[in-house]
Amino acid sequence: MTRIASLAALLLSLTAAPALADYPERPITLIVPAAAGGNADITARLIGQEMARVLGQAVVVENRVGAGGRIGTQALVRAPADGYTIGYAHVGTLVLHRYLFKQQLYDLDRDIAPVGLVAETPNVIVVNAASPYRDLKSFIDASRAQPDRLTMTSADPGTTSEVGVKLFIAQTGAAVRQIPYKATAAQLADLLGGHVDSMMENLPPLIGNLKDGRLRALAVTTKRRAASNPDVPTVAEQGYPDYEQSAWSALVAPAGTPPAVIARLNAAMNTALHSEAVARELRSRSQEPLGGTPADVKTQIQKELPKWENIIKAAGTTLD
Structure with a gap:
């Protein structure tokens, strides 16, 4: 670097320093x-x-x-x-x-x-409260017994729940049929109405239905349990230690x-x-x-x- 370039760099740093010190x-x-x-x-x-x-x-x-x-x-x-x-x-x-x-x-x-x-923010796998499945193992076992009979909804393609279902199928061997929806409300209505068997979606919009007993959570998808629902085990806890999303x-x-x-x-x-x-x-x-x-x-x-x-x-x- 020439002496002139070095001096220019020094002057630039000196003028920039006060501006950064005052930021924002x-x-x-x-x-x-x-x-x-x-x-x-x-x-x-x-x-x-x-x-x-x-x-x-x-x-x-x-x-x-x-x-x-x-x-x-x-x-x-x-x-x-x-x-x-x-x-x-x-x-x-x-x-x-x-x-x-x-x-x-x-x-x-x-x-x-x-x-x-x-x-x-965790995703959560939920079923209707009237569903016979009370844990992840019973749900996965039932899906394997009759492949593609049980359904699992998710949000639009490209969302964390949509790719999360694909990861769930790949890592657990669950033989569920995935159905993407454009809106959480539509998924929820079909799950509560008994038209689909399960749903994977962000936990926050489902907390109310979990608290009032209309839904049952089988698992959250993070490594840690959710502070808002500490009684819900993770997928990893239930035999799939590599699953996290x-x-x-x-x-x-x-x-x-x-x-x-x-x-x-x-x-x-x-x-x-x-x-x-x-x-x-x-x-x-x-x-x-x-x-x-x-x-x-x-x-x-x-x-x-x-x-x-x-x-x-x-x-x-x-x-x-």
Whole structure:
């Protein structure tokens, strides 16, 4: 490097340092690639409000809906890498979409900078309370005895419950017939009406029906039991130790965001997640706060990639 270039680099670092030290000086936009009022939106707003208190600046949620979350993620990667636009991402946008879409709108390894893991939401396998199946073993045994007679519903193709059912079939040998639905309400109506035998879906929207006794939970899909339903065992506990899947989420920023800004955002996120009020609210909604470092996001992604690549490619599922 020449003396002139070295001097220029020094001057740049000196002028940048005060700006980073003062960060943030204005509100931060948090892009949520999902509709207002949904689980992702509620979680993002909860975390954003507490981060705003820590950072001393507003965190403004901007819902960018479309293409299964890709519209919002594309808006994020195109934003200036200055720390004033961050994004809420989940296993779908960070992992599943790599294999579900032939046309990639961005390169996740190149275009985003992880901030930290937010929370983990389990899926749950439920049956009608009148069902004869009281545990996972009896359900799986019955399915094997009469292949394709028992049904298991899930959400749309490409969701964690839809690929989760495929993983469940692959790892447990359950001989169930999968039926994807566009809406949780329709799945629930058919399950309560006795038209289908079981359902795998995110736990939060089913808590009410579990509490009032209309549904019976056979298992949650995470490694840990859900704080909201601690009496429900995991799939792993019931003889399938390798089975694990959830709807986990993370905060991310555009690639090139200064490391000092990422560190500030990460610290604020961790403080928010571990505040008593936020942790209590998340757990009441069957979400486990995670937190950690930016490197933990990369580790989580790398852990999930081979599992979902195998399942999605074997099924031949594509969304474009």
